[in-house]
Amino acid sequence: MQQLKRHLTRIVSVAEARVWLTALVAALVAYLLFELTGEVLEGETRAFDESVLLMLRDTSDLGMPVGPAWLTKMMVDITALGGVTVLTLLVTLVIVYLALRRKFRTAAFVTVSIFGGWALSSAMKIGIARPRPEVVQHLVEVSDMSFPSGHAMLSAITYLTLGAMLSRIEEQPSLRYFFPAVAVALTLIIGLSRIYLGVHYPTDVLGGWAAGTVWACASWFAARWMLGR
Numbered sequence: 001m002q003q004l005k006r007h008l009t010r011i012v013s014v015a016e017a018r019v020w021l022t023a024l025v026a027a028l029v030a031y032l033l034f035e036l037t038g039e040v041l042e043g044e045t046r047a048f049d050e051s052v053l054l055m056l057r058d059t060s061d062l063g064m065p066v067g068p069a070w071l072t073k074m075m076v077d078i079t080a081l082g083g084v085t086v087l088t089l090l091v092t093l094v095i096v097y098l099a100l101r102r103k104f105r106t107a108a109f110v111t112v113s114i115f116g117g118w119a120l121s122s123a124m125k126i127g128i129a130r131p132r133p134e135v136v137q138h139l140v141e142v143s144d145m146s147f148p149s150g151h152a153m154l155s156a157i158t159y160l161t162l163g164a165m166l167s168r169i170e171e172q173p174s175l176r177y178f179f180p181a182v183a184v185a186l187t188l189i190i191g192l193s194r195i196y197l198g199v200h201y202p203t204d205v206l207g208g209w210a211a212g213t214v215w216a217c218a219s220w221f222a223a224r225w226m227l228g229r
Contacts, residue, residue, distance in 0.1 A: 026217035033210035040130060040147055040203055049201035050135045056196055063137040065196060075193040076140060082151035082190035084118075087158045091115075094162055106223075110165055113219040117157035120215065121150050121208075136198040148207035149200045152191035156212020159183035164220050187212070 039045050058064040065072055080086055091114055098107035130147035132138070144150065163183030167176040191209055194200040 023217075023221075026214055029210045029217075030214045033207060033214060036203060036207055036210065037128065037147075040207070041128065045201070045203045049133070049203055052195065052202045053133055053136045053198055057136050057198070062135075065139065065198070072139065072196075075196045078189050079140060079151060079193040079197060081186060082155035082194075084154070087154055091158060091162070094166070098165075106165060109219075109223060110161065113161055113215075113222070114158055117161070117212070117215045117219075118154055121148065121153045121157070121211070124148055124153075124211065125150065130204070133198060133201055138199045139197040140199060142199045146200060147204045148211050149191060149194050149204040150208065151194050152187070152200070152205045152208025153212040153215075154208075155190040156187045156209055157215050159186045160213065160216035161219050164216065165223065 036045075054062070056066055058066060091110070095107045095111055098104075098110065125145040125147070128147050129145050132142055132146045160180070160183045163179040163181075166179040187209065191205040194205055195202055
């Protein structure tokens with residue numbers, strides 16, 4: 001009995017530490033997002049942003065990115081993973097999967113959390129209204145505003161939220177970290193692809209990552225409160 005009590009106490013301690021760590025990360029990232037947004041609105045980041053974009057282009061032809069042709073093709077394919085079409089398909093499949101497992105509350109929570117985050121991304125773009133980079137040629141078609149990067153923010157919201165939700169229902173402990181690790185990796189490479197393709201400034205992507213991470217952390221807290229541990 002004493003051994004069982006010690007085991008349960010250890011589990012509770014780990015859970016509490018995870019909560020405080022997540023809260024600390026969310027607070028720090030939210031502060032970073034607030035400061036970064038202010039710098040962007042004041043134009044303080046423009047020199048840094050443009051210098052990074054120029055570093056990724058051939059100095060003799062700014063329409064040509066550095067690196068082999070296959071790298072550009074790979075970046076175009078990667079960036080599609082953060083597009084609305086792919087993300088909508090992925091979210092739909094996950095929701096169907098959760099429904100088939102009779103996790104109806106989790107499916108409903110995922111739906112509201114992710115699409116709510118997408119709405120926030122659109123509102124931030126409209127409110128800040130930063131124009132797209134003009135210093136280099138865009139290698140893929142874009143039409144909306146620049147800050148925060150929609151691909152970076154939506155991929156962070158979608159993949160991080162799904163990773164956290166799927167890890168919650170995974171029964172094998174060794175696999176619970178697999179989903180969050182994949183989510184972080186996908187979020188990072190999608191954001192980097194937007195910079196390489198010249199359609200976003202680096203600070204756009206940083207802002208998207210930050211906003212998406214804060215939303216995903218908030219969703220994680222909400223899930224603990226609404227769905228239980």
